[in-house]
Amino acid sequence: MAKIIGDKLQSLPKYWLFAILFLVTSIPLFHPLSVPTPPDDGSADLYAHLMQVPAGSTILLASDWTNSTRGDSKGQFVAIIKILADRKLKAAIYSTADAQAPRVARDTIAEINAVRVKNGQPPYSQWNDWVSLGFYPSAEGQLSSIATDLRKAFASKTEQNPATGEQQDVFESPVLQKIYKLSDCALSFTITASKTSDLTVERLLHKTPLVLMVTGVMGPQTQNYYYSGQIVGLAIGVKGAYDLETLMAKGLNVPGGIVSTKIPASAPPLSNQTDVQSIGTLFYPPLQFALWLLIIMVVIGNVGMALSKMGAQSK
């Protein structure tokens, strides 16, 4: 009897498992839930550093992700752009990972702007608030150029100035006109799904404070950079996006906000709370359900195996 039950538990039809997985990952999307989880140290540090940057400063933003890792990276990118827009910080966006990445970044900012305009907020405008510096196929070469001479690294890039309607040098834009070297940028962000995180640390270390935002699978290897002090902030996967959205809504170490015993800095929530919670908040509960399903199935499989062995031994 034990063997029969054990064998059945080990041979549950995989189509049913897939169907349950599809259900547990899609139903919570219609009914968003909240998961009480404290932010990781890296996410809290990232938020604190970004909120301390003086208004009007420029950050260098490597957008090295495409739709293939949209689940992990888009939430991080959206959170960062919302903070930059709220804090009136400027961003110079480039990519060294994928030719599709600049277009994906532009489309995502357009989506954010559509919501901002609908909510009566000013759009985060190209040329005045951010510029797209394009894609560079050799990450090693381009990052070395950025570290050596930022102006030469992006020389000849042009964008349309909405005031004149002309294509103009990006260094004439409000974003880059006061930037001469990498240390003039307040922070360097890399949102990546590839090894450009490693290359960024190797090439840009000590030139300006670095922040990495990586996919879930890259989390363990990237934590080394954070704990050794090579980077000042780290967001991992959809949890990183969830942490940032939580901090954007509540603030860090402020009255009524998230309390971190390890990160002493304090940072207020965003001044405009409209549409703060987004992809991270939406995706985190289904992820918990999927992980619980996985754990339950592993337990059922192991119980089945144990029962089968017990049944075989009793014969």
Add this chain to the structure above:
Amino acid sequence: MNPGMQDFLNAWYPLIKLSAGVFGTVGLYSVLYKENKFYRFVEHLYLGLAGGYSMIALWTETLDDTWYSKMVGKAATHADAAVPGMWAYAILLPIGAMGYFVFSKKHNWIAKIPIGIILGLYAGQQVQAWWNHYGPQINKCMQPIFPTTLASFTVPSKVGLSPAQVTAINQNIYPSQALSNLIFVATILCVLSYFLFSFELKSKFFKGMTRTGRLALMIGFGAIFGSTVLMRFTLLIDRMYFICIEWFKQGILHMR
């Protein structure tokens, strides 16, 4: 295009675009049932689209600005003066094209020239790159394992303290930190001992160390595998979001 057709496209294009995405998503996930022609078709469609899109993106995002425009120069505009063309950039084209001789059995030596240049540049940078990558991590491995204060077992909270008070706390090693550092240093030594292949470790102590190192590595690999599963789930959730919310709820039902 006649106005009626234009209106039709304006009204339906967003839904047609989303539906094409749903078609592709369902097609790719159909491999979960079994290998089938629908899956194969969508897979080839995706590869073709990605290849074609990347070629265009490479031109518009990279080559046009950083190579072609520099080579041919720019006419004067209201905002900027004319920029003369720098035709020396034309030399880069044959050098780059030499890389494609790797496909020729007879002339593949030509491909070694640009590859050699790239390797030379890369090797020169690697010394500093290696140190930037691993140097601070090696430095951080030297952790104090003895406490410097017994005022509190754990590190006191730094929230709301002055910078001087925070510095005072940071300068001390509390017993919980010392314990944590001891575990950290012991783990590193055990893992490193696992990779000592130059000579045989005969003593029980060293055998125990290598065994502990192997166990620590297995725990680390387990954590990495867990992260991999976590990310795959996130990608699935994103596809479910695309189908359930972006396509069905917002595209079909027009709900927000």
